[in-house]
Amino acid sequence: MASTETGTGAEAAGTTDDPADGPAADAATGAPAAESALAGEAPAGKAPATTKPDGAQPDRSGGDLAGLEAGLDALDTKVSDRQPWLRALTAKAVPPLVAVALVLGLWQLAYHFELKDHYLLPSPVDVARSLQDKWLEGTLLDYVWTSVSRGALGFLASVAIGTPLGLLVARVKPVRAAIGPILSGLQSLPSVAWVPAAIIWFGLSDATIYAVVLLGAVPSIANGLVAGVDQISPLYLRAGRTIGARGLTGVRHILLPAALPGYLAGLKQGWAFSWRSLMAAELIVNAADLGTGLGQLLEQGRELQDMSWVLSAILLILIVGIGIELLIFAPLERRVLRSRGLLVKS
Amino acid sequence: MTTTTLSKPGSRPSAPADAGGAAAxxxxxxxxxxxxxxxxxxxxxxxxxxxxxxxxxxxxxxxxxxxxxxxxxxxxxxxxxxxxxxxxxxxxxxxALMFQEHALFPWLTAGRNIELALRLRGVPRAERRGEAERLLELVRLKGAYGKRVHELSGGMRQRVAMARALAQDSxxxxxxxxxxxxxxxxxxxxxxxxxxxxxxxxxxxxxxxxxxxxxxxxxxxxxxxxxxxxxxxxxxxxxxxxxxxxxxxxxxxxxxxxxxxxxxxxxxxxxxxxxxxxxx
The missing domain is CATH 3.40.50.300 (P-loop containing nucleotide triphosphate hydrolases)
Incomplete structure (x- = not known):
């Protein structure tokens, strides 16, 4: 039927125009100034030209609408493709491996041309042998475990303290005014500066080590959470309140999940600070009954003037730090960001 | 004199029958x-x-x-x-309130967004899934339960937002x-x-x-x-x-x-x- 044809045709043309396109676009298509009554010119006189007032119209509330909607949905849905995991792994793993090989090569060259005496600059092989000796003695894993367990315990304690602290600072204005600046300031204080104070308070004990770790990690975890909360779109809080998430329910269902990306970044930094502080503490707090961690191992190497030993200890500290970041924090962060569509493939 | 009467602030509109909706x-x-x-x-x-x-x-x-x-x-x-x-x-x-922005929570799937509204309304856990599916079907998004917000188009997001608003049963x-x-x-x-x-x-x-x-x-x-x-x-x-x-x-x-x-x-x-x- 002619009138119906005209109607639907005009509708398609008219509705394609964005209101922002204004009068020019409307005039060009000759369609009624649908949607743009404010932006467009006076639509008077246009209506009779295109549509019959009481012409027969298909009721679009039935299957027709469903079909139109399904079409729109299909057209708008993004297709995401995933790389095959093997290729993705190679693309990620090869560059750092090349970089490591390059460093080892330069090191070997420096050793070869004897830039320093061999006892000052051992070769990579010497360091590897030193590591192997400790491994064969069966003590290597003990050292690593001692440090990692201390680091993990200190980190978890820092999370337990830093999280409520961060929430308080983020949500309670007087608290923020009072300790917010101090908290950010503490982040720039190297935690090794706490070691002398902690030794005077607690002596050469585990308590000293944990005190230093906490003082290093708590501020960065709390600050991360504060930053995470600050970055929450007010829209989520408003939407949360309208569906009834107020008070603690709101914190649990809206505030914390919304702040998670920033919080995770804070946790990651908190771990780095824990590990650093732990090494600083272990280097200085050296007592026979404390158990030997990697920091103490490093210090023993220095006392023996054994450069291979020292370098292998440094290497271990580095490997543990990178390993925890790669195995725990990186996948966690990637997962959170990807699920929110925040991870953009370049 | 300023009088603000908000209907029972803090109370859940879980029992619309006694809320006086029919009488008012x-x-x-x-x-x-x-x-x-x-x-x-x-x-x-x-x-x-x-x-x-x-x-x-x-x-x-x-x-x-x-x-x-x-x-x-x-x-x-x-x-x-x-x-x-x-x-x-x-x-x-x-x-219930709907905004120009969909305001769906990106850390939840479409279905979970609706379930959160149901949960805060006091719907028992066992009924939430079915009710969320029903509401998605109402806005003609039957298969979207497990979809993340960023995977949906603008129109689909607003329909999920509409379903979430309807989930409040206001x-x-x-x-x-x-x-x-x-x-x-x-x-x-x-x-x-x-x-x-x-x-x-x-x-x-x-x-x-x-x-x-x-x-x-x-x-x-x-x-x-x-x-x-x-x-x-x-x-x-x-x-x-x-x-x-x-x-x-x-x-x-x-x-x-x-x-x-x-x-x-x-x-x-x-x-x-x-x-x-x-x-x-």
């Missing part, structure tokens, strides 16, 4: 409401003596140019803010330019969708207490196409300038001549309101 002659009563911001002395009057009753099952559009305070008024009705003077009553419980749905950010074709489809849902909710077949809609827009055609009553607000301060009853039968189309004619009339009036501000 209105789903929302905005009674001589004024709102100003700023310090005393340097106050900005945003709303001035607004009175609107939304009848149960009625669809009312609030229309106005920028600065007429229509979003402010909606926030007051939603209970997100309190009026400076006057009273607002929503006997059907806490109203008798009053407040909509703050919910389709303004969508492209025209999608918006047109969602107009149909909203009309269908609203009419079904108030039809004899539905056992629910009906659904009233208070819809804010600056788009005249949208208002005429959707509403039973269009209320035009003037700007700075927002006052009721005029009201129209729209008795164009459904189904309406955006290109209908009747819709166009009334739109022309309302637009003329709206232009007059805007022009007044340039004459100082």
């Amino acid at each position: 002659p209105y789903a929302a009563r905005i009674d001589h409401v004024s709102k100003s911001f700023g310090r005393p002395g340097a106050q900005q009057h945003v709303l001035d003596d607004i009175s609107i009753d939304v009848a149960p099952g009625e669809f009312v559009c609030l229309l106005g140019a920028s600065g007429c305070g229509k979003s402010t008024l909606l926030n007051l009705v939603a209970g997100l803010d309190g009026p400076s003077a006057g009273r607002i009553e929503t006997p059907g419980g806490r109203p 008798q009053l749905l407040l909509m703050d330019e919910p389709f303004a950010a969508l492209d025209a074709i999608t918006r047109d489809v969602l107009h149909d969708e909203l009309t269908r849902i609203w009419r079904d909710a108030n039809g004899s077949a539905s056992g629910s207490g009906g659904l009233s809609v208070l819809f804010v827009t600056h788009n005249v055609r949208e208002a005429v196409r959707l509403a039973e009553r269009v209320v035009l607000l003037s700007s700075r301060p927002g006052r009721i300038a005029r009201e129209w009853t729209v008795d164009i039968p459904h189904p309406r189309r955006i290109e209908d001549a009747a819709v166009a004619d009334l739109s022309v009339e309302i637009t003329e009036q709206l232009r007059g309101e805007i022009r007044r501000h340039g004459q100082h």
Whole structure:
């Protein structure tokens, strides 16, 4: 039927125009100034030209609408493709491996041309042998475990303290005014500066080590959470309140999940600070009954003037730090960001 | 004397039967409401003596140019803010609210977004999944339960947002330019969708207490196409300038001549309101 044809045709043309396109676009298509009554010119006189007032119209509330909607949905849905995991792994793993090989090569060259005496600059092989000796003695894993367990315990304690602290600072204005600046300031204080104070308070004990770790990690975890909360779109809080998430329910269902990306970044930094502080503490707090961690191992190497030993200890500290970041924090962060569509493939 | 009556703040509208929805002659009563911001002395009057009753099952559009305070008024009705003077009553419980932005939580799937609203309403765990699926089906997004928000198109997000608003099972749905950010074709489809849902909710077949809609827009055609009553607000301060009853039968189309004619009339009036501000 002619009138119906005209109607639907005009509708398609008219509705394609964005209101922002204004009068020019409307005039060009000759369609009624649908949607743009404010932006467009006076639509008077246009209506009779295109549509019959009481012409027969298909009721679009039935299957027709469903079909139109399904079409729109299909057209708008993004297709995401995933790389095959093997290729993705190679693309990620090869560059750092090349970089490591390059460093080892330069090191070997420096050793070869004897830039320093061999006892000052051992070769990579010497360091590897030193590591192997400790491994064969069966003590290597003990050292690593001692440090990692201390680091993990200190980190978890820092999370337990830093999280409520961060929430308080983020949500309670007087608290923020009072300790917010101090908290950010503490982040720039190297935690090794706490070691002398902690030794005077607690002596050469585990308590000293944990005190230093906490003082290093708590501020960065709390600050991360504060930053995470600050970055929450007010829209989520408003939407949360309208569906009834107020008070603690709101914190649990809206505030914390919304702040998670920033919080995770804070946790990651908190771990780095824990590990650093732990090494600083272990280097200085050296007592026979404390158990030997990697920091103490490093210090023993220095006392023996054994450069291979020292370098292998440094290497271990580095490997543990990178390993925890790669195995725990990186996948966690990637997962959170990807699920929110925040991870953009370049 | 400032009186603010928000229907039972903090209480859950989980039992609409005893909320008095059937007895009250209105789903929302905005009674001589004024709102100003700023310090005393340097106050900005945003709303001035607004009175609107939304009848149960009625669809009312609030229309106005920028600065007429229509979003402010909606926030007051939603209970997100309190009026400076006057009273607002929503006997059907806490109203549901939809924004121009979908405001879905990106850390939850589409289905979980709806389930969160159900959970906060007090729906037992065992019933939530089924109810969420039903609501998704209502907005014709049957397969979208496990989809993340960023995987959905703009129109689909607004439909999930609509499902989440409906999950509150409120008798009053407040909509703050919910389709303004969508492209025209999608918006047109969602107009149909909203009309269908609203009419079904108030039809004899539905056992629910009906659904009233208070819809804010600056788009005249949208208002005429959707509403039973269009209320035009003037700007700075927002006052009721005029009201129209729209008795164009459904189904309406955006290109209908009747819709166009009334739109022309309302637009003329709206232009007059805007022009007044340039004459100082």
